[in-house]
Amino acid sequence: ADERQALKARIRQLLKEKNAVLVAHYYVDGDLQDLAEETGGCVSDSLEMARFGRSHEAQTLVVAGVRFMGETAKILSPEKRILMPDLDATCSLDLGCSTDEFTAFCDAHPDRTVVVYANTSAAVKARADWMVTSSIGLDIVKHLHEQGKKILWAPDKHLGGYIQKQTGADMLLWQGSCLVHDEFKGVELELLRKEYPKALILVHPESPEAVVAQADVIGSTSQLIAAVQSSDAKEFIVATDNGILHKMRMAAPGKIFIDAPTAGNSATCKSCAHCPWMAMNGLQNLLQVLETGSNEIHIDPAIGKKAVVCIDRMLDFAA
Ligand code: 13P
């Protein structure tokens, strides 16, 4: 514990010395989330991370999350220096949607408006008309559907399927999934609900349909935390990465949080309920990038210039 405190003190000092700001996602180590908050940075969902990074005056942003979050920050602010604790922290959705295959998919359906989830590479975003995050995907697709647009959606099939069902939009879905949320099980959740009949069921929409169907609240990480804050419930069953429990416990001390069931448990299944790539962010590598300035995100400017269009559309829509 002493060593962690010493690391945190050194990180605080370096953030100040380097005029850098820490932007963290709710799934990373709790110490990193606390540091971001204490030092004037932000801890939030992917939409807020993008917005905060773009508007903050600091010229160096340290993004604790996964690669697409650092890339989005760089695309929005090419003049800023974006560092990440580990550049290999990727995402199964990004990995499952290669630029070549995605381009071929778009080429085969030129009549469709291309909407991609934030969890994609810069090159995939460069081909898209719209980028969305989980907190705003539903509203944007609803808007496009009302304008009579047919949609090509990539890469998360569960989020896409959920939005399609809610909006009735004509959506052609790429078949990607998040390896963490894909593990949540509908039948086991039904059994768990019987044990905790008063619990509120909180579900991230990257989860399978059988799990989403049982939700009391469906939303992005920030939206699920807001639900905990505003609810009178005493117990919550949480179907998303368990890194979020750090903030939920802070938001509602004394309340009970129960992990939604997965096929394995955390001892036997590494990716169950905690993202292995989010877990690559730690105090040690955060300190190292601040000391050395290593692990900088670079985006080909030509790709960045194209990719920024679909992100700006989302931010303007959200404004
Ligand atoms: P949020 O935008 O809800 O924070 O989700 C990001 C993510 O990667 C979820 O797995």
Ligand code: SF4
């Ligand atoms: Fe990607 Fe899933 Fe990890 Fe989120 S939790 S970064 S969607 S693999």
